[in-house]
Amino acid sequence: MNTSPSNRKANAFHAQAKNALNDATLKQALRSATDTFAERRSAAIAAVPDWEALREQARLVKDATVARLDHYIEQFADNAEQAGATVHWARDGKEACAIVQKIAEDNGATRLVKSKSMATEEIHLNKALAERALEPVETDLGEWIIQLAGETPSHIIVPAIHMTRDQVGELFVDKLGIPPSNDPKTLCAHARERLRSHFAQADLGISGVNFGVAETGSILILENEGNVRMTTTMPKVHVAVMGIERVIPRFKDLEVFLRLLPRSGTGQHLTTYQSILTGTDSAQDSANGQGPEQVHIVLLDNGRSKIAVDEKMRETLACIRCGACLNACPVYQTVGGHAYGTVYPGPIGAILTPQLAGMHEAKPLPFASSLCGACKDVCPVKIDIPSLLLELRQRAVEGTDHEPATKRSFFESMSWRMWSWFMRGPKRFRFASAMARLGQSMPLVHRLVPPMAAWHSTRELPRLAKRSFRNTYKGPSK
Numbered sequence: 001m002n003t004s005p006s007n008r009k010a011n012a013f014h015a016q017a018k019n020a021l022n023d024a025t026l027k028q029a030l031r032s033a034t035d036t037f038a039e040r041r042s043a044a045i046a047a048v049p050d051w052e053a054l055r056e057q058a059r060l061v062k063d064a065t066v067a068r069l070d071h072y073i074e075q076f077a078d079n080a081e082q083a084g085a086t087v088h089w090a091r092d093g094k095e096a097c098a099i100v101q102k103i104a105e106d107n108g109a110t111r112l113v114k115s116k117s118m119a120t121e122e123i124h125l126n127k128a129l130a131e132r133a134l135e136p137v138e139t140d141l142g143e144w145i146i147q148l149a150g151e152t153p154s155h156i157i158v159p160a161i162h163m164t165r166d167q168v169g170e171l172f173v174d175k176l177g178i179p180p181s182n183d184p185k186t187l188c189a190h191a192r193e194r195l196r197s198h199f200a201q202a203d204l205g206i207s208g209v210n211f212g213v214a215e216t217g218s219i220l221i222l223e224n225e226g227n228v229r230m231t232t233t234m235p236k237v238h239v240a241v242m243g244i245e246r247v248i249p250r251f252k253d254l255e256v257f258l259r260l261l262p263r264s265g266t267g268q269h270l271t272t273y274q275s276i277l278t279g280t281d282s283a284q285d286s287a288n289g290q291g292p293e294q295v296h297i298v299l300l301d302n303g304r305s306k307i308a309v310d311e312k313m314r315e316t317l318a319c320i321r322c323g324a325c326l327n328a329c330p331v332y333q334t335v336g337g338h339a340y341g342t343v344y345p346g347p348i349g350a351i352l353t354p355q356l357a358g359m360h361e362a363k364p365l366p367f368a369s370s371l372c373g374a375c376k377d378v379c380p381v382k383i384d385i386p387s388l389l390l391e392l393r394q395r396a397v398e399g400t401d402h403e404p405a406t407k408r409s410f411f412e413s414m415s416w417r418m419w420s421w422f423m424r425g426p427k428r429f430r431f432a433s434a435m436a437r438l439g440q441s442m443p444l445v446h447r448l449v450p451p452m453a454a455w456h457s458t459r460e461l462p463r464l465a466k467r468s469f470r471n472t473y474k475g476p477s478k
């Protein structure tokens with residue numbers, strides 16, 4: 001039996017996907033949420049006459065930035081430091097976690113609050129901090145819900161998308177001891193009451209970053225709940241973890257991305273809050289008792305610089321993590337995020353995870369797609385996800401530096417050899433076509449004989465024309 005890590009991952013993925021397929025409540029929750037987001041997105045973009053031009057422009061900015069990523073990230077770091085922030089460089093997740101741990105320990109911080117951040121999920125920061133008895137309280141409502149449930153996010157912008165409000169109500173009864181309710185307002189009020197006290201006592205706040213502006217050293221964080229603003233301004237120390245691909249060259253580039261991201265993600269014209277933070281302003285803010293005394297920005301590489309020099313795959317770094325491709329993907333809509341078994345689910349996860357974590361961690365994911373192209377159609381930065389999936393499939397089969405080539409089964413090898421042999425001579429080709437026509441007139445053969453039976457259980461094989469093109473071209477048969 002093959003027990004390699006990639007094979008174990010493949011087995012786990014198939015088992016998780018199967019479980020998800022049998023979960024009717026999950027399907028209902030996913031369908032309702034993804035349909036709502038898709039409808040809102042369509043309405044929001046319909047009101048923007050130059051939507052396609054905006055997408056083009058965003059992509060041009062991203063391509064130009066990724067082509068000179070080292071330049072822009074250094075410019076960002078210099079300007080952030082000049083504004084009073086301390087910039088840390090982390091080659092991988094382990095280094096990034098160690099940096100955050102040290103900042104907390106140097107400041108004697110014990111009460112940590114955190115806002116939603118996929119970069120911190122990617123490096124498993126909460127787990128690393130918990131090892132030092134420093135568990136941050138998640139303050140985004142969705143993140144807080146899944147922290148209470150002991151789960152991981154199943155969507156990159158809606159972490160608890162897999163839960164219905166009945167399930168959230170039951171969780172609150174169980175964990176908070178509140179009277180039963182499934183009313184969103186009531187549940188939010190309980191969450192707000194609990195979280196306020198954490199903000200008031202916190203001595204360190206952790207956030208992610210949506211965009212880092214190279215020319216000013218500013219970071220921009222978008223949100224709807226106000227928790228980011230409190231996380232980044234109430235504690236004396238703010239630590240922002242930023243993937244290096246989040247840098248954009250100029251402040252005016254934000255005009256483009258701010259029009260694209262909220263509309264694509266949640267269907268909003270703009271998120272309720274946009275926090276632009278530029279270093280520390282001790283002269284003004286501290287005098288008013290506002291803002292943190294220390295701002296630390298942890299610049300996370302974790303495989304991104306490798307992607308930046310990979311000509312075929314570098315467009316992955318254009319992603320602005322809007323989540324639209326997840327909402328549009330029929331696979332994600334059916335099995336949800338947890339089935340992927342990785343931090344980043346859906347189409348973006350299927351291209352990002354094999355590159356960040358290695359093919360051995362995510363070999364089945366590039367294959368978990370029908371290549372329908374819905375993800376490409378909705379992507380605000382026009383990432384050609386289907387082409388990247390095909391490239392990764394090829395790499396998965398041919399092997400990479402760290403992952404051996406996939407061994408074909410005897411049946412698959414034989415099938416391809418026979419196919420090749422039949423294709424290499426006109427008489428053989430005609431014979432094979434005649435046999436295929438005969439086979440399709442006996443449906444029971446391919447519906448009952450393995451492995452065709454498994455394939456046919458969910459699909460219909462396209463039918464061959466009754467007469468071949470060659471025979472039709474010759475004219476009517478006599």
Ligand code: SF4
Nearest residue numbers: 319320322323325379
């Ligand atoms: S790949 Fe495109 S659609 Fe998907 S999250 Fe990234 S920017 Fe959004």
